[in-house]
Structure formats: C-alpha cells, structure tokens
Amino acid sequence: MDTINVALAGATGNLGPAILNALLADPRIKVTQLQRAGSKKGTDARAPTREVDFTSLDSLTSALQGEDVLVNTLGFGPAGLDVHLRLIDASLAAGVQRVIPSEFGVDTSHPRTGVLLIFKEKIDVQKHLRALCGAELYAFVQRAVPGLWTAGGVSA
Numbered sequence: 001m002d003t004i005n006v007a008l009a010g011a012t013g014n015l016g017p018a019i020l021n022a023l024l025a026d027p028r029i030k031v032t033q034l035q036r037a038g039s040k041k042g043t044d045a046r047a048p049t050r051e052v053d054f055t056s057l058d059s060l061t062s063a064l065q066g067e068d069v070l071v072n073t074l075g076f077g078p079a080g081l082d083v084h085l086r087l088i089d090a091s092l093a094a095g096v097q098r099v100i101p102s103e104f105g106v107d108t109s110h111p112r113t114g115v116l117l118i119f120k121e122k123i124d125v126q127k128h129l130r131a132l133c134g135a136e137l138y139a140f141v142q143r144a145v146p147g148l149w150t151a152g153g154v155s156a
C-alpha cells in the first residue's frame with residue numbers, strides 16, 4: 001500500500017478539523033499540518049505539525065517538500081488572497097502533484113454565483129491555477145454546507 005503524503009493548511013480553523021479527521025481515517029494517508037509560526041492555537045496531536053511562514057515562498061516550498069497533495073482549508077479573512085496564491089506557487093515549486101484549493105462551499109463555477117463579489121478571491125485562485133496548470137487542471141466542486149459555520153467548526 002503506497003502512502004500518500006498530504007499537507008493540510010488551516011487545520012486549526014472552522015473547517016480544518018473535520019477535514020483532518022477524514023484524512024486521518026484513511027490508513028493510506030500520512031497527513032502533516034502546516035501552521036503559521038507563532039500561532040497560539042493548538043494543533044491536533046494525532047498528526048505532525050510543521051511551522052511555516054505563509055508570507056514566504058521559500059518557507060512554504062521547503063515545508064511542502066515530499067508532499068504529494070496540498071489541501072488548503074484556510075479562510076479568506078486573516079489569510080489573504082496572496083497566501084492562497086503563494087501556497088499554489090510553493091506546491092508547484094516543491095513538486096506537489098495535487099492541490100485542493102480552499103473552494104469549500106457553493107459551486108463557484110455556476111454563472112450566478114461566480115459573479116458575486118464574495119467569491120472574487122476564489123475565482124482569482126481558480127484563474128491562477130488555470131494559468132499555471134492549463135489543461136492539467138481538474139475542476140471539481142466540494143459540496144460542503146454553504147451556511148455559516150460557528151466557532152465550534154463543522155463535524156465530519
């Protein structure tokens with residue numbers, strides 16, 4: 001059984017713990033949490049944590065060495081669009097094979113949602129991925145509940 005190395009950004013957020021639970025439930029997956037250096041939030045002891053500087057391409061590229069997949073569950077509040085784009089650039093530089101952007105929620109490929117201003121950053125991420133990956137881009141919709149998640153997060 002081949003191991004799939006998955007790096008998870010945003011494990012301490014609302015959605016992140018539910019995604020981490022799902023990843024940990026698969027014995028083929030070895031998950032590593034990427035956490036902002038200096039964060040006061042405790043990470044999940046069941047998976048290793050790598051401290052990173054999300055403002056640094058070098059730091060992210062180094063942290064992603066050896067990973068097969070990046071799953072990004074960062075919100076678009078404190079972590080700005082630049083962080084989301086840098087995670088993609090670092091993944092490419094580190095040879096990560098699959099990137100799951102923080103696209104959780106409604107189907108932004110729908111013409112009536114894609115034009116809404118609140119989804120602009122997600123559309124910008126998609127454009128960045130298309131520019132880098134072209135025909136290699138595999139689009140999919142993560143059908144998470146689109147409602148507001150509380151501080152307690154979501155359950156998987």
Ligand SMILES: NC(=O)c1ccc[n+]([C@@H]2O[C@H](COP(=O)([O-])OP(=O)(O)OC[C@H]3O[C@@H](n4cnc5c(N)ncnc54)[C@H](OP(=O)(O)O)[C@@H]3O)[C@@H](O)[C@H]2O)c1
Binds near residue numbers: 040078079080149
């Ligand atoms: N929340 C909702 O109600 C909701 C609803 C529908 C869809 N969604 C979607 O679900 C996805 C995740 O949303 P979420 O609410 O779970 O995200 P979130 O809780 O806002 O994400 C928080 C994460 O971001 C990290 N973080 C904070 N500031 C950062 C910075 N400057 N640089 C890097 N990391 C930083 C935090 O880690 P540390 O503080 O430990 O560093 C934490 O792990 C998004 O795509 C969002 O649109 C959310």
